[in-house]
Amino acid sequence: MTALRKQVGQLLIAGLEGPELTALEKSWLKLIQPGGVILFRRNIEEAPQTYRLLAEASSLTSAPLFRCVDLEGGLVDRLRDLICPMPSLAAVAASGNNALYLKHGKLIGREARALGFNVVLAPVHDLALPESHAVMRTRTAFADPEQVSGYADAFLKGLESSHVLGCGKHFPGLGGGSLDSHHTTPVISRSMDQLWELDMLPYRKLKSRLPIVMISHASYPASGDRKPASISTHWITQILKKRIGYRGLVLSDDMEMGGILTHATIEEAAVQAVAAGTHLIEVCKDPSLLLRAYEALLAEAERCAAFTKTIQAACRKILRAKRAIDAALYKPPPQLHIERLRREVAAFRAQCPEPEVRSEV
Secondary structure, three states: OHHHHHHHHOOEEEEOOOOOOOHHHHHHHHHHOOOEEEEOHHHOOOHHHHHHHHHHHHHOOOOOOEEEEOEEEOOEEOOOOOOOOOOOHHHHHOOOOHHHHHHHHHHHHHHHHHHOOOEEOOOEOOOOOHHHHHHHHHHOOOOOHHHHHHHHHHHHHHHHOOOOEOEEEEEOOOOOOOOOOOOOOOEOOOOHHHHHHHHOHHHHHOOOOOOEEEEOOOEEHHHOEOOOHHHOHHHHHHHHHHHOOOOOEEEEOOOOOHHHHOOOOHHHHHHHHHHHOOOEEEEOOOHHHHHHHHHHHHHHHHHOHHHHHHHHHHHHHHHHHHHOOOOOOOOOOOHHHHHHHHHHHHHHHHHOOOOOOOOOO
């Protein structure tokens, strides 16, 4: 029973409330033993404080943590106030310079690693199509999937130079969606041929390069399955794993988003996502939802032997991935290192001016 509880915990990526662990958080970190934590701007005030927060969370779990952060640059940049605003994908892509694509990944990787993170939830693989422009804005840049693949490949190499894992998102693609999955479920009406030949091309080309793929909460009726992709066996197992041949980790988008909770309870969504082939589930803010997801997975594993095997297989894959990276925290970065990074990012920003300025996602 204890072993099963720890195995279930490994499947969860948990958000935290603020810049320091609360007594409640310390309790559920010890109880659940999550596979990872994810920080947002509410958690990040100063470099030493961020490092201490990650180190304390890590000290409460028996297995190393995935220490995750969203760092795309531009609209999604959790370190913009701590170090310096990082250029967006669109700003860097406008250069057409592969060396700058690589530098984008390197600088983001160095920022992340300096503060103690080992997973960056980027790069975005979505196509820059007219339907999604109002939602995605500068988070996308290319309508041509070959260009998306080229940028993503260089960006991932940059992350790897800092021993940081990247994550391609949002499979099978949000380019054809006009709604924001933070609030509701986008229904994307692209044909299966369009999705396969265009939206999924970056995943097909980079299937052996991507350590993690994040699944979207959008619905794709042309597939014959109207459920959000994040709980769909068709998309996760049949298409991503079997047809494309992807062998890395599969991560859900945040399970607190309206795109999934309008379709299912957190309990149903967690169980369905894992049954569909997901390895890691994000619950980014509410500890009550995290605990409900954990208990639902545990109850289903206790009820169903086949589901227990699914949990165990996912746990083994997660632990293998952790062994393959340097999971240890480096020493806290000296202020001089942060200042040097700040200057380098500012200089890079001058090379890649933003096409527009909008509020953060």
